[in-house]
Amino acid sequence: MTGRIVQPDDAGIAEAVALLRAGSVVAFPTETVYGLGADAFSHKAVGEIYRLKNRPSWNPLIVHVATVEVARDLAAGWPINADKLAAEFWPGPLTLVVRRATHLTGVGADNDTIALRIPAHDVALRLLAASELPLAAPSANRSEGISPTTAAHVLRSLPDVPLVLDGGPSSWGIESTVLDLTTDVPTLLRPGALALRALRDVTGAIALRGAETVDGAARPSPGMSKRHYAPRATLVLAKDVRDVEVDGPVGVLTYEGAALDGAEILSADPREYAADLYAALHRLDDAGVATILVQEPPQTEDWLAVRDRLGRAAAK
Ligand code: TXA
Ligand code: MG
Numbered sequence: 001m002t003g004r005i006v007q008p009d010d011a012g013i014a015e016a017v018a019l020l021r022a023g024s025v026v027a028f029p030t031e032t033v034y035g036l037g038a039d040a041f042s043h044k045a046v047g048e049i050y051r052l053k054n055r056p057s058w059n060p061l062i063v064h065v066a067t068v069e070v071a072r073d074l075a076a077g078w079p080i081n082a083d084k085l086a087a088e089f090w091p092g093p094l095t096l097v098v099r100r101a102t103h104l105t106g107v108g109a110d111n112d113t114i115a116l117r118i119p120a121h122d123v124a125l126r127l128l129a130a131s132e133l134p135l136a137a138p139s140a141n142r143s144e145g146i147s148p149t150t151a152a153h154v155l156r157s158l159p160d161v162p163l164v165l166d167g168g169p170s171s172w173g174i175e176s177t178v179l180d181l182t183t184d185v186p187t188l189l190r191p192g193a194l195a196l197r198a199l200r201d202v203t204g205a206i207a208l209r210g211a212e213t214v215d216g217a218a219r220p221s222p223g224m225s226k227r228h229y230a231p232r233a234t235l236v237l238a239k240d241v242r243d244v245e246v247d248g249p250v251g252v253l254t255y256e257g258a259a260l261d262g263a264e265i266l267s268a269d270p271r272e273y274a275a276d277l278y279a280a281l282h283r284l285d286d287a288g289v290a291t292i293l294v295q296e297p298p299q300t301e302d303w304l305a306v307r308d309r310l311g312r313a314a315a316k
Pocket of ligand 2: 138139147
Protein backbone atom coordinates (compact mmCIF):
# COMPACT_ATOMS: atom_id res chain seq x y z
CA MET A 1 0.00 0.00 0.00
CA THR A 2 1.32 3.43 -0.82
CA GLY A 3 0.37 6.75 0.66
CA ARG A 4 -1.80 9.48 -0.79
CA ILE A 5 -1.05 13.11 -1.55
CA VAL A 6 -3.92 15.21 -0.23
CA GLN A 7 -4.86 18.87 -0.67
CA PRO A 8 -4.61 20.82 2.61
CA ASP A 9 -8.22 22.01 2.60
CA ASP A 10 -10.41 21.55 5.68
CA ALA A 11 -11.17 17.95 4.76
CA GLY A 12 -7.47 17.17 4.20
CA ILE A 13 -6.46 18.74 7.50
CA ALA A 14 -9.26 16.84 9.30
CA GLU A 15 -8.05 13.56 7.82
CA ALA A 16 -4.48 14.34 8.88
CA VAL A 17 -5.61 15.23 12.41
CA ALA A 18 -7.55 11.95 12.70
CA LEU A 19 -4.41 10.00 11.76
CA LEU A 20 -2.24 11.95 14.22
CA ARG A 21 -4.76 11.49 17.05
CA ALA A 22 -4.83 7.75 16.30
CA GLY A 23 -1.06 7.56 16.83
CA SER A 24 -0.17 7.36 13.14
CA VAL A 25 2.09 9.64 11.08
CA VAL A 26 1.43 12.35 8.49
CA ALA A 27 3.84 14.20 6.22
CA PHE A 28 3.30 17.94 6.01
CA PRO A 29 4.93 20.92 4.32
CA THR A 30 7.06 23.46 6.16
CA GLU A 31 8.96 26.45 4.81
CA THR A 32 12.23 24.48 5.03
CA VAL A 33 11.52 20.90 3.93
CA TYR A 34 8.61 18.46 4.35
CA GLY A 35 8.37 16.90 7.80
CA LEU A 36 7.17 13.47 8.91
CA GLY A 37 4.95 14.36 11.84
CA ALA A 38 3.64 12.46 14.83
CA ASP A 39 2.22 13.25 18.27
CA ALA A 40 5.38 14.06 20.23
CA PHE A 41 3.87 12.52 23.38
CA SER A 42 2.97 9.19 21.78
CA HIS A 43 5.67 6.53 22.02
CA LYS A 44 3.84 4.46 19.41
CA ALA A 45 3.65 7.33 16.91
CA VAL A 46 7.22 8.46 17.48
CA GLY A 47 8.35 4.84 17.12
CA GLU A 48 6.64 4.77 13.72
CA ILE A 49 8.73 7.74 12.58
CA TYR A 50 11.96 5.94 13.51
CA ARG A 51 10.78 2.74 11.81
CA LEU A 52 9.65 4.38 8.56
CA LYS A 53 12.78 6.54 8.25
CA ASN A 54 15.11 3.78 9.44
CA ARG A 55 16.44 6.47 11.73
CA PRO A 56 18.93 5.44 14.42
CA SER A 57 17.39 5.65 17.88
CA TRP A 58 20.16 7.91 19.19
CA ASN A 59 19.07 10.74 16.89
CA PRO A 60 16.37 12.88 18.58
CA LEU A 61 13.56 14.71 16.77
CA ILE A 62 12.59 18.36 16.49
CA VAL A 63 9.25 19.17 18.10
CA HIS A 64 7.06 21.60 16.16
CA VAL A 65 4.68 23.77 18.14
CA ALA A 66 1.99 26.34 17.37
CA THR A 67 2.95 29.03 19.89
CA VAL A 68 5.78 30.23 22.11
CA GLU A 69 3.62 29.38 25.13
CA VAL A 70 3.54 25.70 24.12
CA ALA A 71 7.30 25.78 23.54
CA ARG A 72 7.86 27.16 27.04
CA ASP A 73 5.64 24.42 28.50
CA LEU A 74 7.86 21.76 26.94
CA ALA A 75 11.04 23.38 28.24
CA ALA A 76 12.47 23.19 31.76
CA GLY A 77 13.74 26.74 31.50
CA TRP A 78 13.38 29.51 28.97
CA PRO A 79 16.63 31.48 28.64
CA ILE A 80 16.52 35.15 27.73
CA ASN A 81 18.08 34.29 24.35
CA ALA A 82 15.15 31.94 23.65
CA ASP A 83 12.76 34.80 24.32
CA LYS A 84 14.64 37.18 22.05
CA LEU A 85 15.18 34.69 19.23
CA ALA A 86 11.58 33.46 19.30
CA ALA A 87 10.30 37.03 19.20
CA GLU A 88 12.54 37.81 16.23
CA PHE A 89 12.45 34.62 14.15
CA TRP A 90 9.39 32.47 15.02
CA PRO A 91 7.50 31.34 13.07
CA GLY A 92 10.59 30.60 11.00
CA PRO A 93 13.49 28.31 10.11
CA LEU A 94 15.22 28.35 13.49
CA THR A 95 15.29 25.39 15.90
CA LEU A 96 16.21 26.08 19.53
CA VAL A 97 17.65 23.41 21.82
CA VAL A 98 16.75 24.04 25.48
CA ARG A 99 16.42 21.98 28.68
CA ARG A 100 13.46 19.63 28.39
CA ALA A 101 10.51 19.69 30.82
CA THR A 102 10.73 16.59 32.98
CA HIS A 103 7.18 15.45 32.16
CA LEU A 104 7.96 15.04 28.45
CA THR A 105 9.28 11.77 27.12
CA GLY A 106 8.77 10.18 23.74
CA VAL A 107 10.68 12.28 21.25
CA GLY A 108 13.47 9.78 21.05
CA ALA A 109 16.90 9.68 22.59
CA ASP A 110 17.45 9.82 26.31
CA ASN A 111 18.75 13.32 26.64
CA ASP A 112 17.52 16.07 28.89
CA THR A 113 17.12 18.62 26.14
CA ILE A 114 14.47 19.31 23.52
CA ALA A 115 14.67 20.92 20.07
CA LEU A 116 11.75 23.23 19.31
CA ARG A 117 10.48 25.38 16.50
CA ILE A 118 7.38 27.12 15.14
CA PRO A 119 7.32 26.55 11.38
CA ALA A 120 6.42 29.45 9.08
CA HIS A 121 4.01 27.59 6.83
CA ASP A 122 0.27 28.07 6.77
CA VAL A 123 -0.47 24.35 6.34
CA ALA A 124 1.87 23.34 9.17
CA LEU A 125 0.37 25.98 11.46
CA ARG A 126 -3.19 24.91 10.62
CA LEU A 127 -2.27 21.30 11.31
CA LEU A 128 -0.68 22.19 14.65
CA ALA A 129 -3.70 24.29 15.65
CA ALA A 130 -6.31 21.74 14.56
CA SER A 131 -4.55 18.75 16.14
CA GLU A 132 -3.70 20.63 19.35
CA LEU A 133 -0.59 18.44 19.49
CA PRO A 134 3.09 19.25 19.55
CA LEU A 135 4.36 17.40 16.48
CA ALA A 136 7.69 15.63 16.44
CA ALA A 137 8.84 15.90 12.84
CA PRO A 138 12.13 15.07 11.19
CA SER A 139 12.56 15.63 7.48
CA ALA A 140 10.29 13.17 5.62
CA ASN A 141 12.98 11.05 3.95
CA ARG A 142 14.82 7.80 4.64
CA SER A 143 17.66 8.36 7.08
CA GLU A 144 20.74 9.78 5.31
CA GLY A 145 18.79 10.54 2.11
CA ILE A 146 17.99 13.88 0.51
CA SER A 147 15.32 15.90 2.32
CA PRO A 148 12.02 16.34 0.42
CA THR A 149 11.00 19.75 -0.86
CA THR A 150 7.81 18.55 -2.58
CA ALA A 151 5.01 16.12 -1.68
CA ALA A 152 6.11 13.80 -4.49
CA HIS A 153 9.65 13.61 -3.05
CA VAL A 154 8.17 12.34 0.22
CA LEU A 155 6.40 9.38 -1.34
CA ARG A 156 9.39 8.50 -3.50
CA SER A 157 11.53 8.17 -0.38
CA LEU A 158 8.83 6.91 2.02
CA PRO A 159 6.06 5.17 0.04
CA ASP A 160 4.47 3.79 3.22
CA VAL A 161 3.60 7.17 4.72
CA PRO A 162 -0.23 7.04 4.72
CA LEU A 163 -0.87 10.69 3.91
CA VAL A 164 1.09 13.68 2.62
CA LEU A 165 -0.44 17.15 2.82
CA ASP A 166 0.56 18.99 -0.36
CA GLY A 167 1.75 22.53 0.26
CA GLY A 168 3.69 22.96 -2.99
CA PRO A 169 7.47 23.33 -3.10
CA SER A 170 9.17 24.42 0.15
CA SER A 171 10.24 28.04 -0.09
CA TRP A 172 13.60 27.72 1.74
CA GLY A 173 14.39 24.21 0.50
CA ILE A 174 17.02 23.60 3.18
CA GLU A 175 16.58 22.59 6.82
CA SER A 176 16.28 24.95 9.77
CA THR A 177 19.30 26.31 11.60
CA VAL A 178 19.73 24.43 14.91
CA LEU A 179 21.06 26.48 17.83
CA ASP A 180 21.90 25.07 21.28
CA LEU A 181 20.94 27.47 24.09
CA THR A 182 22.07 25.17 26.93
CA THR A 183 25.69 26.29 26.58
CA ASP A 184 27.16 29.51 28.02
CA VAL A 185 27.62 30.88 24.53
CA PRO A 186 24.90 29.73 22.09
CA THR A 187 26.30 26.94 19.91
CA LEU A 188 25.48 26.34 16.27
CA LEU A 189 24.63 22.64 15.92
CA ARG A 190 23.51 22.73 12.30
CA PRO A 191 23.89 25.60 9.83
CA GLY A 192 20.62 26.06 7.98
CA ALA A 193 18.15 28.38 6.35
CA LEU A 194 18.55 31.19 8.87
CA ALA A 195 21.91 32.92 8.44
CA LEU A 196 24.42 33.10 11.29
CA ARG A 197 24.68 36.83 10.87
CA ALA A 198 20.99 37.28 11.65
CA LEU A 199 21.37 35.20 14.83
CA ARG A 200 24.47 37.09 15.99
CA ASP A 201 22.57 40.36 15.67
CA VAL A 202 20.29 39.08 18.43
CA THR A 203 22.53 36.96 20.67
CA GLY A 204 26.05 38.25 20.10
CA ALA A 205 28.81 35.65 19.73
CA ILE A 206 27.88 32.16 18.56
CA ALA A 207 30.19 29.16 19.00
CA LEU A 208 30.69 26.80 16.08
CA ARG A 209 31.14 23.11 16.73
CA GLY A 210 34.02 21.08 15.37
CA ALA A 211 32.96 19.64 12.04
CA GLU A 212 33.81 15.99 12.72
CA THR A 213 31.55 13.64 14.64
CA VAL A 214 31.75 9.90 15.05
CA ASP A 215 28.65 7.84 14.28
CA GLY A 216 26.92 6.44 17.35
CA ALA A 217 29.17 8.22 19.82
CA ALA A 218 27.81 10.75 22.27
CA ARG A 219 27.53 14.06 20.49
CA PRO A 220 25.89 17.40 21.11
CA SER A 221 24.02 17.30 17.79
CA PRO A 222 23.34 13.65 17.22
CA GLY A 223 21.99 14.10 13.71
CA MET A 224 25.17 15.55 12.33
CA SER A 225 26.66 12.26 11.25
CA LYS A 226 29.24 12.59 8.56
CA ARG A 227 27.22 11.05 5.75
CA HIS A 228 23.78 12.59 5.32
CA TYR A 229 21.64 14.29 2.71
CA ALA A 230 23.05 11.86 0.16
CA PRO A 231 21.61 11.04 -3.27
CA ARG A 232 21.74 7.44 -4.57
CA ALA A 233 24.40 8.48 -7.09
CA THR A 234 27.94 9.13 -5.86
CA LEU A 235 28.36 12.84 -5.24
CA VAL A 236 31.77 14.31 -6.04
CA LEU A 237 32.62 17.86 -5.03
CA ALA A 238 35.17 19.55 -7.29
CA LYS A 239 37.12 22.81 -7.04
CA ASP A 240 36.61 22.99 -10.82
CA VAL A 241 34.25 20.47 -12.41
CA ARG A 242 35.99 20.93 -15.78
CA ASP A 243 39.13 19.29 -14.39
CA VAL A 244 37.43 16.10 -13.25
CA GLU A 245 37.06 12.97 -15.38
CA VAL A 246 34.53 10.34 -14.30
CA ASP A 247 33.49 7.01 -15.81
CA GLY A 248 29.87 6.20 -16.55
CA PRO A 249 26.80 8.42 -16.72
CA VAL A 250 27.42 11.71 -14.96
CA GLY A 251 25.31 14.73 -14.09
CA VAL A 252 26.98 18.07 -13.43
CA LEU A 253 25.62 20.60 -10.96
CA THR A 254 27.02 24.11 -11.00
CA TYR A 255 25.86 27.71 -10.60
CA GLU A 256 25.69 30.92 -12.63
CA GLY A 257 29.13 32.37 -13.20
CA ALA A 258 30.59 28.86 -13.19
CA ALA A 259 28.14 27.66 -15.87
CA LEU A 260 28.91 24.75 -18.17
CA ASP A 261 27.12 23.24 -21.20
CA GLY A 262 24.84 20.35 -20.30
CA ALA A 263 25.03 21.05 -16.58
CA GLU A 264 22.20 21.80 -14.14
CA ILE A 265 22.81 25.46 -13.38
CA LEU A 266 21.58 26.89 -10.08
CA SER A 267 21.57 30.49 -8.89
CA ALA A 268 24.76 32.19 -7.70
CA ASP A 269 22.72 33.55 -4.80
CA PRO A 270 23.10 31.18 -1.83
CA ARG A 271 19.47 31.44 -0.74
CA GLU A 272 18.13 30.71 -4.23
CA TYR A 273 20.74 27.98 -4.71
CA ALA A 274 19.66 26.31 -1.46
CA ALA A 275 16.00 26.51 -2.46
CA ASP A 276 16.70 24.49 -5.63
CA LEU A 277 19.51 22.19 -4.46
CA TYR A 278 17.55 19.17 -3.19
CA ALA A 279 15.13 19.24 -6.13
CA ALA A 280 18.14 19.26 -8.48
CA LEU A 281 19.72 16.30 -6.67
CA HIS A 282 16.39 14.43 -6.79
CA ARG A 283 16.19 15.15 -10.57
CA LEU A 284 19.72 13.95 -11.26
CA ASP A 285 19.09 10.82 -9.19
CA ASP A 286 15.89 10.14 -11.13
CA ALA A 287 17.80 10.54 -14.40
CA GLY A 288 19.83 7.52 -13.29
CA VAL A 289 23.33 9.04 -13.34
CA ALA A 290 26.03 7.12 -11.47
CA THR A 291 27.91 10.26 -10.45
CA ILE A 292 26.82 13.78 -9.61
CA LEU A 293 29.73 16.15 -10.06
CA VAL A 294 29.21 19.35 -8.09
CA GLN A 295 31.08 22.62 -8.49
CA GLU A 296 32.19 23.74 -5.01
CA PRO A 297 30.43 26.93 -3.93
CA PRO A 298 32.42 29.90 -2.59
CA GLN A 299 34.04 29.58 0.87
CA THR A 300 32.05 32.44 2.43
CA GLU A 301 29.73 32.34 5.44
CA ASP A 302 26.67 32.93 3.24
CA TRP A 303 27.27 29.49 1.75
CA LEU A 304 27.82 27.73 5.10
CA ALA A 305 24.61 25.67 5.08
CA VAL A 306 24.90 24.68 1.41
CA ARG A 307 28.56 23.67 1.82
CA ASP A 308 27.66 21.67 4.94
CA ARG A 309 24.98 19.69 3.06
CA LEU A 310 27.16 19.13 -0.02
CA GLY A 311 30.08 17.99 2.16
CA ARG A 312 27.89 15.44 3.95
CA ALA A 313 26.28 14.26 0.71
CA ALA A 314 29.78 13.64 -0.67
CA ALA A 315 31.06 11.82 2.44
CA LYS A 316 31.70 8.08 2.10
O1 TXA B 1 13.87 22.30 8.87
C1 TXA B 1 13.86 21.39 9.68
O2 TXA B 1 14.43 21.46 10.77
C2 TXA B 1 13.06 20.13 9.31
C3 TXA B 1 11.58 20.51 9.25
C4 TXA B 1 10.69 19.31 9.00
O3 TXA B 1 11.23 21.16 10.43
N1 TXA B 1 13.32 19.08 10.24
C5 TXA B 1 14.52 18.44 10.30
O4 TXA B 1 14.57 17.43 11.22
O5 TXA B 1 15.46 18.71 9.58
P1 TXA B 1 15.72 16.33 11.28
O6 TXA B 1 15.25 15.35 12.28
O7 TXA B 1 16.00 15.81 9.92
O8 TXA B 1 16.92 17.10 11.89
C6 TXA B 1 16.87 17.51 13.24
C7 TXA B 1 18.23 17.87 13.73
C8 TXA B 1 19.13 16.66 13.82
O9 TXA B 1 20.44 17.04 13.48
C9 TXA B 1 19.01 16.27 15.30
O10 TXA B 1 20.11 15.55 15.76
C10 TXA B 1 18.93 17.63 15.94
O11 TXA B 1 18.13 18.40 15.05
N2 TXA B 1 18.30 17.56 17.25
C11 TXA B 1 17.03 17.19 17.55
N3 TXA B 1 16.82 17.21 18.88
C12 TXA B 1 17.99 17.60 19.45
C13 TXA B 1 18.42 17.82 20.80
N4 TXA B 1 17.60 17.63 21.82
N5 TXA B 1 19.70 18.22 20.99
C14 TXA B 1 20.53 18.43 19.95
N6 TXA B 1 20.18 18.24 18.65
C15 TXA B 1 18.93 17.83 18.40
MG1 MG C 1 16.79 15.06 8.08
